[in-house]
Amino acid sequence: MKVAITSTGESLESRLDQRFGRCAFFVIYDTETGGVEILPNPNKDAVEGAGPASVRLVASKDVKKIISGEFGVNIKPLLDSLKIQMVAIREPERTVKSVIDMLKNNQ
Amino acid sequence: MRIAVASGKGGTGKTFVATNLFNVLSRRGDRVTLTDCDAEAPNDLLFFRTEKVSVKEVTHQVPVINKDVCTWCGRCSQWCSFNAIFFVPNAKVIEVIESICHGCGACSYACNDEAITEKPLTLGTVTSYMTDKNNPLIEARLHVNEISTVRVINAAIKESGDEGVVILDAPPGTSCPFIQTVDKADFVVLVTEPTPFGLSDLRQSVETLKEMSKEPAVIINRSDIGDRDVAGYLEKEKIPLLAEIRYDPAIARAYSEGRLVTDEMPELASLFEELADKIIDRYGTGSSKR
Numbered sequence: 483m484k485v486a487i488t489s490t491g492e493s494l495e496s497r498l499d500q501r502f503g504r505c506a507f508f509v510i511y512d513t514e515t516g517g518v519e520i521l522p523n524p525n526k527d528a529v530e531g532a533g534p535a536s537v538r539l540v541a542s543k544d545v546k547k548i549i550s551g552e553f554g555v556n557i558k559p560l561l562d563s564l565k566i567q568m569v570a571i572r573e574p575e576r577t578v579k580s581v582i583d584m585l586k587n588n589q
Numbered sequence: 590m591r592i593a594v595a596s597g598k599g600g601t602g603k604t605f606v607a608t609n610l611f612n613v614l615s616r617r618g619d620r621v622t623l624t625d626c627d628a629e630a631p632n633d634l635l636f637f638r639t640e641k642v643s644v645k646e647v648t649h650q651v652p653v654i655n656k657d658v659c660t661w662c663g664r665c666s667q668w669c670s671f672n673a674i675f676f677v678p679n680a681k682v683i684e685v686i687e688s689i690c691h692g693c694g695a696c697s698y699a700c701n702d703e704a705i706t707e708k709p710l711t712l713g714t715v716t717s718y719m720t721d722k723n724n725p726l727i728e729a730r731l732h733v734n735e736i737s738t739v740r741v742i743n744a745a746i747k748e749s750g751d752e753g754v755v756i757l758d759a760p761p762g763t764s765c766p767f768i769q770t771v772d773k774a775d776f777v778v779l780v781t782e783p784t785p786f787g788l789s790d791l792r793q794s795v796e797t798l799k800e801m802s803k804e805p806a807v808i809i810n811r812s813d814i815g816d817r818d819v820a821g822y823l824e825k826e827k828i829p830l831l832a833e834i835r836y837d838p839a840i841a842r843a844y845s846e847g848r849l850v851t852d853e854m855p856e857l858a859s860l861f862e863e864l865a866d867k868i869i870d871r872y873g874t875g876s877s878k879r
Contacts, residue, residue, distance in 0.1 A: 531672025531689045541677045556686055560675050563682055 485511045486540040487581050488550040492520055494579040498571060500551025503532035509578050510543050513585060533557040549581055592868060593774035595759035595767060597790025601780045602810035605844055607758035608636045609851045613861045615722040620753030626770045627760040628713060628729035628741045635847045639718035639726055647744045648709035649692030652685050658704040665696035688734060713741035715748050738766045746773045763797045776872040777805040783815035788822060811836040832864050
C-alpha cells in the first residue's frame with residue numbers, strides 16, 4: 483500500500499509538514515516494496531483549493547493513506563469517496579523517517 | 590455622491606463615523622442612505638430604529654455535472670482557477686466543491702460534451718430598511734461558510750442607488766471587499782488611530798487607493814492617545830486631515846450600548862455636522878458619477 487507523508491523538505495530527515503494541502507513535499511512510501519518517491523507540491527501556493535488539488539495529486543499515485551498534521555474542511559468527503567484514510571500527527575518536530583519507522587513497526 | 594468610510598485596520602471607528610455621519614445628515618432632513626458593506630459582520634442596524642422594507646437573495650451560478658454524459662476529459666477541472674472541480678479519472682470521481690466555486694462559468698464554457706448545467710447558489714442577502722427619519726439603510730450580509738463577499742457587497746451598493754448622499758461603511762482590510770467598496774465611491778474617508786498598527790494599515794490603504802487613482806482624506810480617532818507618527822505621515826504625503834476625535838470613555842460607552850453620540854453629546858454633533866459639510870462642499874460637487 484502507498485502512503486503519502488507531508489514533508490517540509492526534500493529528504494527523509496525533513497520534518498513532517500503540519501499542513502496537508504500546502505505542504506512543501508509529498509513523500510510517497512510503499513509499504514510493500516519499501517520504495518520512496520519524493521514529489522514537490524505544485525499546490526503549495528495555490529490561490530484556493532490547495533487541499534482538493536493535493537488530494538487529486540496523491541490519488542493519481544494510488545495512495546491509500548495520507549499522514550499530515552492537519553487537514554482542511556473541504557477534503558474529508560473527497561477522501562471518503564476515494565477510500566483514502568487520513569492520519570493526523572500533530573508533532574511538528576517529528577521527522578518523515580520516524581513516521582516511516584512507525585509504519586514499518588505497525589506491520 | 591457616494592462616500593466610502595474605510596480603514597485598513599479593524600476597530601478604528603469606521604462604523605462609528607459612518608453611523609454618526611448618517612445620523613447628522615438624516616436629522617437635518619438631507620436625502621441620505623447608509624449602506625453597510627461589511628458583509629461578514631454587518632452591525633450598522635444596531636444603532637437605528639428601522640422597519641424592514643425588502644430582502645433580496647444574492648446568488649451565483651455553480652456547475653452541476655451530469656456523470657452519464659461526462660467523457661472524463663478533465664477540461665472543466667483544468668480551466669478552474671480555484672480547484673473547485675475535483676477530478677480523479679482513474680477512480681471515476683468528479684465532484685464540484687461548491688464552497689470554493691467563484692461562479693465564473695469557465696467550466697461550462699470549457700465542456701464540449703454538454704455535461705455541465707448550472708444552478709443558483711445563495712451567497713447572502715441584501716436587506717433594505719427604512720429608518721424612523723425616513724432614510725434607507727441597506728445591509729449586505731454574507732451567509733455563514735460562503736466566501737464570495739464581493740457579489741453581496743456589489744448587490745448592496747446597487748440597491749442603494751445614487752440619490753443624495755450614499756454612505757458606504759466599508760469592510761476592514763485592503764483586499765477584494767475593500768477594493769470593491771471604495772471603487773464605487775466618489776470619495777474615500779479613511780479612519781485611523783495614532784498607533785503603529787493604525788499607521789501601518791493606513792499606509793497600506795493609501796497605497797492601495799493610489800493604485801486606484803483615488804485620493805483619500807483621513808479622520809484620526811482617539812487622536813490624543815498613541816504617538817504623532819500618523820500626523821507626520823499625513824503631512825509628508827499631503828493627505829488632508831478632516832477631523833480628529835479625542836478619546837472619551839463616554840463615546841465608547843454610548844457606542845457599546847448602540848447609541849449615537851451625535852444624539853447626546855453636542856460637541857460631537859457639531860464635529861460631525863462640520864465634517865459632513867466639509868466633505869460635501871469640498872468633494873461633492875462636480876462629481877461625474879452623480
